[in-house]
Amino acid sequence: MRKTVIAGNWKMHMNCADTEKFLLKFLPLIKDIGIERNIVIAPPFTAISTFSANTNFKNLNIASQNIHWEESGAFTAEISPRMLIEHQVKYAIVGHSEPRKYFSESDEQINKRAISAQLNGLTPIVCVGESLEQRERGEAERVITRQVEQGLEGTNPANLIVAYEPIWAIGTGKTCEAVEANKICKLIRNLVGYEDITIQYGGSVKPDNIDEIMSMDDIDGVLVGGASLDPVSFARIANYR
Numbered sequence: 001m002r003k004t005v006i007a008g009n010w011k012m013h014m015n016c017a018d019t020e021k022f023l024l025k026f027l028p029l030i031k032d033i034g035i036e037r038n039i040v041i042a043p044p045f046t047a048i049s050t051f052s053a054n055t056n057f058k059n060l061n062i063a064s065q066n067i068h069w070e071e072s073g074a075f076t077a078e079i080s081p082r083m084l085i086e087h088q089v090k091y092a093i094v095g096h097s098e099p100r101k102y103f104s105e106s107d108e109q110i111n112k113r114a115i116s117a118q119l120n121g122l123t124p125i126v127c128v129g130e131s132l133e134q135r136e137r138g139e140a141e142r143v144i145t146r147q148v149e150q151g152l153e154g155t156n157p158a159n160l161i162v163a164y165e166p167i168w169a170i171g172t173g174k175t176c177e178a179v180e181a182n183k184i185c186k187l188i189r190n191l192v193g194y195e196d197i198t199i200q201y202g203g204s205v206k207p208d209n210i211d212e213i214m215s216m217d218d219i220d221g222v223l224v225g226g227a228s229l230d231p232v233s234f235a236r237i238a239n240y241r
């Protein structure tokens with residue numbers, strides 16, 4: 001059975017006080033959602049403990065925005081699986097287009113992070129997606145195929161989420177057409193070769209497009225940036241129809 005996973009990525013937003021305020025409003029709005037729908041938030045590292053102290057983890061889980069492959073060591077600015085497990089972190093976002101772009105993250109590093117997450121009992125959310133130039137040159141499928149083949153090598157598809165996030169749709173307000181997003185998600189499912197893998201769409205997901213996106217056959221969840229910072233918007237997304 002495929003899992004439904006609605007995830008929010010807070011990026012470099014929200015301190016501990018903001019997190020407490022958010023949860024106070026958000027938790028009552030998701031209280032009727034059944035456990036078959038997994039709601040996940042990736043707060044900044046500094047707010048993870050505020051988060052874990054304020055939730056009961058019924059169907060709201062914590063993701064980290066990164067994970068290293070070593071348990072400890074001289075890796076300034078990195079975070080180890082051991083540090084995350086202590087705070088009940090269950091998912092780890094890897095391969096997001098922002099670290100790919102700003103910090104030149106390679107498919108090889110992304111692969112090591114994804115394997116590290118799995119070895120430590122976390123579920124990696126591996127992001128893939130093409131830039132506008134690549135899409136305009138007709139290279140979208142080729143780029144995604146490379147990212148999937150290299151980024152997921154040696155991973156266990158039964159404990160894996162792939163998020164299709166076209167870079168041109170992230171933070172721009174331009175959503176990928178639901179039918180086109182579905183086509184790419186199906187391509188990813190075929191490349192992975194595991195029918196039950198959870199595939200998310202990400203890129204300007206909002207309360208007014210969530211119902212259409214979630215009605216698509218090959219989209220099992222979403223990864224939400226901007227709209228996850230507002231408790232009412234994110235609750236509407238989590239309560240999609």
Ligand code: PGA
Nearest residue numbers: 170171203204224225226
């Ligand atoms: P957005 O971000 O929803 O603000 O477009 C999505 C993401 O970066 O995961």
